Amino acid sequence: MVARPLLVEGTLWLVPGENHGRFPHSNSILIRDEETVLIDTGCGLDTLRALRRELGVDRVINTHTHPDHSAGNALFGDLPILVPEPGLPTAGDLVALSERFFDRPALRPVWREFIRDSMGFVDQAPCGTFPVDGKLTVGRTRLQVIHAPGHTVDHCCLLQPETGVLISADIDLTRFGPWYGHPESNLDQLRDAMERVRRLAPHVVVSAHRPPVRGEEALRQLERFAHIVDEREQRLLALLERPHTMEQIVDAALIYGHFPYAPPVTRYWEEMMQRQHLDRLVQAGTLRLTARGYCLDSSSGGQQVPAP
Secondary structure, rough: OOOOOEEEEOOOEOOHHHHHOOOOOOOOOEEEEEEEEEEOOOOOHHHHHHHHOOOOOOOOEEOOHHHHHHHOHHHHOOOEEEEEEHHHHHOOOOOHHHHOOOOOOEEEEEEEHHHHHHOOOOOOOOOOEEEOOEEEOOOOOOEEEEEEOOOOOOOOEEOOOOEEEEEOOOOOOOOOOOOOOOOOEEEEEEHHHHHHHHHHOOOOEEEOOOOEHHHHHHHHHEEEHHHHHHHHHHHHHHHHOEEEEEHHHHHHHOOOOOOOOOOOHHHHHHHHHHHHHHHHHHHOOOOOEEEEEEOHHHOOOOOOOOOO
C-alpha cells in the first residue's frame, strides 16, 4: 500500500517511507505552496510515482547525497534537482559515491549491489546546488539551511523559523543512534551539529527515519540521541578491560549488535565508527594499543574522557 502524505504543520507534509521509513528507506517531505517541492526521494519508488501522478512535483531537494535520501531522483530527472554544494561532485553517481564512501576498493561493488537491490537506485545527476548557509524559498515557505556535517560532509537540516519545524534528516532520533561510518565522517563535527540543533529548541522534529516528535519530547529525544555516542564509548571501555584486536572489536558488534545485511559493508561501518572512538580514547590516554590489541591504560584508571 502506498503511504499518503500526512500534514506536519502549515505547508509541510510528511511522506512516510516504506518499512516505516527505516533504512534502507527514509521519509520524504512535501512542501505544498505556490509550487510543490519534494525533499528527499528515499520513501519508495511506488510512493514517489503516486506522488508525481496524483499531486505533481515541481522541484526536488536532497538534504544530502546518501542513496537512501536520493534513490528516487531518477523518477524526476526532467525536473530541477538540487543538492547541497559540498555533495555535487559525486551526487547521483553510484560509482563516484562508492569511491567517496569506501577507502577499500573491494567493498565498493558490494555496496553498489546492495544499494541497487535494496533501494532501486538509478544514477541521476542533479541540475544544481543550494548553499549550506543560506535559505530555500518556496512561495511563502522559508527554510533556513543548517549545515550539520559529521554524518557526511554535505549533510544539512532545514528549519522553518515561523513554525519551529525542523527537518532533521539523519539526526534522526532513532534508537540506533548517530551514524559516522565513512572516511569523511567526523564524530566531533557531528557532536557539534547535534548540539547546535538542540539549541534551536525546535517545536517539531521531522526526521528521515521515524515519525515526527513534538514539544518537550522533541528536546528530550534530541538529548537522548546525542547521549547514545557516550553509551557506545562506555560499552567499548567495558570491552577493553581485556585487550582486543580491531577484528575482535568489530566481531563484538557493540554498535550494530549484529550484521543483518551486506555483512562486509556493515562490518566496515562498525570498524570505521569504532576507530573514531579508539583514536580519541588513545589520544586522551584512556586506552593504549599493545601487541595484544587495544586495552585500558592502567595509569588512567580507565576513565571516560569528557565529551568535547
